[in-house]
Amino acid sequence: MVASPPPSIRPDSPELADQAGEWRSAYVHIPFCARICPYCDFAVVEGRQDLVDRYVSALVSEISMSVDWDTLDAVFIGGGTPSQVAPMLIGEILESLNDKFGLVDGVEVSMEANPEDITARSSRGYRAAGVNRLSMGVQSFDDVVLTALGRQHTGGQALRAIEDARSVFERLSIDLMYGDPTETEASWDRTLDSALAAGADHISAYSLTVELGTPLSRAVAAGAPAPDDDVQADRWERAAERLSERLIRYEVSNYATDAPCKYNLATWAQGEYVAFGLGAHGHRNGIRTRNLRRLDRYIETVEAGQRPIAGETVGSGWDRELERLMLGLRRTAGVVAGAAGQKLLEDHPEFVDAGIIEQREGRIVVVKPLLTDTVIREVLAVPPQE
């Protein structure tokens, strides 16, 4: 186990980025949503609140069936909408993780929540259950945009929820989403203003992405306006500029005042994590596993005493080397070049020439984050080196 970094270290520091690979974390998936957002392609279910108790029991069983491992540095409860599950049940999940693996002192326990579920009371409940970092799915403070995104809350509700949560949680993150065709430059500016004023210590700003198989993708195929890449580039740049007034960007879409999200930082450092719940992906001993994605089958499999694994991917040593770069390049801190990185630099001088990447003390850093995938596509095609 590696000790948590002192708060004086910047969230975008190379030391922290690399050290994160040693952290042990757990991901817990809660698939329940009051309404599924049209752009979402995660493992989610709508209107199955009746199954919450059984699902949480299944989660607890799945955790207990898991192979023993080290003490956890970070836990992330994501969704879906974890705040659709009562604090008491979240407490049971955390307790079973503690029983199974143990949690380090100062463990980071993040949980995603929707503003409409968060009150001072529910905040206190989740805090008491062990959650110490709340990640609020705000997306926008503009009601026009919120409606277009199919969200169930208003900007005003989001502000009140943040107010309530902030009195309880020392660490609060806000998720924002830009680039919906109804959003204007002014609207995005106001959203950024509100997010900054809300006093969160962490902000994630994502572009609205049309994922295959979603209602949004069907609407676009049928002629609805699609998000525009150039507009989204403008919005990203605006976000980077404004949010840097108070926070530091440490990944393509993530900003923090001092402490980054440990679980995510570990992911980008190719760290290992156990994963529980519907469609959850784990990473242990170089093997990536994925859980069943259909709710009834997940529950039945676990209730029958079996682990709900749907499949696993074992990469070669070189595959993992390329994956290390693919993940690491998303960070502001970049990634240690290594064999694949050196080859990339040799074969693709155009990336340096075009000012997309830079070499810094043995690391490769993407200095135009909006073009990260232009680089990663070539990374993934680097042939194995001696």
Add this chain to the structure above:
Amino acid sequence: MSEYIRNLSIIAHIDHGKSTLADRLMEHTGAVTEREMREQLLDTMDLERERGITIKAQSVRLSHEYQGHDYQINLIDTPGHVDFSYEVSRSLAACDGAVLLVDAAQGAQAQTLANAYLAIEAGLEIVPVINKIDLPSADPAAASAEIAAILGGDPEDVLAVSAKTGQGISELLDRIIERIPKPSGDLDAPLRALVFDSYFDTYRGVVCSIRVVDGRIRKGEQVLFMATGDKHAANELAVSTPRILPVDQLNAGEVGLLITGVKHIDQIRVGDTVTLVSRPASEPLEGYDEPKPMVFSGLFPSDGDDFERLREALEKLQLNDASLIWEPETSRALGFGFRVGFLGLLHMEIVRERLEREYNLDLVSTAPSVAYRVTLTDDSVIEIRSPQDLPHLTSVAQLEEPYVRAMILSPSEYIGTIMDLVQSRRGAMHHMQYLTPDRVELIYELPLAEVVFDFFDHLKSRTRGYASLDYEPTGYRVSDLVKVDILLAGLPVDAFSTITHRAKAVQYGKGMVETLRELIPRQMFDVPIQAAIGGNIISRETVKARRKDVLAKCYGGDISRKRKLLEKQKEGKKRMKMVGAVEVPQEAFVAALRVDTSDR
């Protein structure tokens, strides 16, 4: 013997029912049973079936009883597309007559007429037939009158059939025997047989279609090909019924197949005369001109490693297509490939499709060009088949381009729109004649370059498909031509250069630049696209640099999926060609075809 032989072709426009008629004749004479009957039996290549056109001439022997005698009818198929008219004259040389088949609803088409004139010039007896009389839209009286007017005969003389229902087929067979002369020729004279086609068979080697004019040929005899001077043994003789039936001999007047064991089609020249080594003829038969390619295009393998495979595939294709010619070509943009000559655009499309489909090649083809004649300042004359071969203008004294005489047949209501089109293509009217009160024949002189690309498509759309076209080369004319270069990111791209008339250069350059701007994806940097004549930029557009190319999220649950997505996108990029530092999709290299230089 030859008294009971008839050799003929069917001349018809695409879709006028030639293949159906051939099928019906075969069925009626018992050449094939109904069970064996496949639609359009004579069109054997997949592509021919798909496109409903005949590319290679095939022949079939039928037998028909007439007034107590068994007659041998040799049906020699002819291609029906303007690109392949040389194959038509080839086939006609083996015939004594022709059935002129016209759709009773559509009337005669330019193509049919051109081929009918070829047949008449070759001294063939024409049997006029109108087809599809079963169709409600058929107008047999008008169609018969039209044919009679064209051929100068009596409308009563035109036979009405339905190849679909079989109506009139028996009468047609009788008419063929009555009208078409028996083959002339002397059985006792030294052997003279015309090679009118050849094809490559994997098991037999090169198979020659021959028409024995004089004498006879027996299996096993030593034969001399008079033009090439090569001697071979007549290992096998056969006739196609359409099953291949071996025979021991072929006599004057007969049509059949000669197999000599020759393995490469280069060694056989279509149009050559076969005679016997033991008793050679003194004079060969009149042969015919080699087909002359009129359109040239660069063919490059997408993957440079496939260059040798492309060469082998072209060689194999040439086994069955002597009209295909090529020479190696090097392009800065596309690497090593071949400059290939084609008879026309359809021929080009067919060859390209066959190369990709049958030889599993992935090809990039450049915009087609005609052959220009360049007189240099030192008075020497060169022919160039690619714009990139045009010498620097300071050393060019004069440029000439090939012209054609185009015949257009159309309902007269479309005269105005046809004239507009031809004028926008630098055409000059030569002649106009009303065939019937509402059908007109227009003769134009116009540059081949204006015809070969999309002229026919435009003609069809302007006349709702009613007009038909045929053309023949009439030689070179001096023309005010310029070379338009296209520059990507400041560098001229050889594969995009075009030679065009000065009056159209700006329109072409603009069109090309706009088309490329749509086709070239955004890159890491701005890509200026310019069109230039000499050093003068005549048009410019910019593909703005790509600004956003990153996934919003990549978390623990996404890694394998996101990786696959990016790898797939990378695969897609492999189909791009690197031109300097610019990634250019393959379809951009034929973008010139999409540039419309007609008046809009």
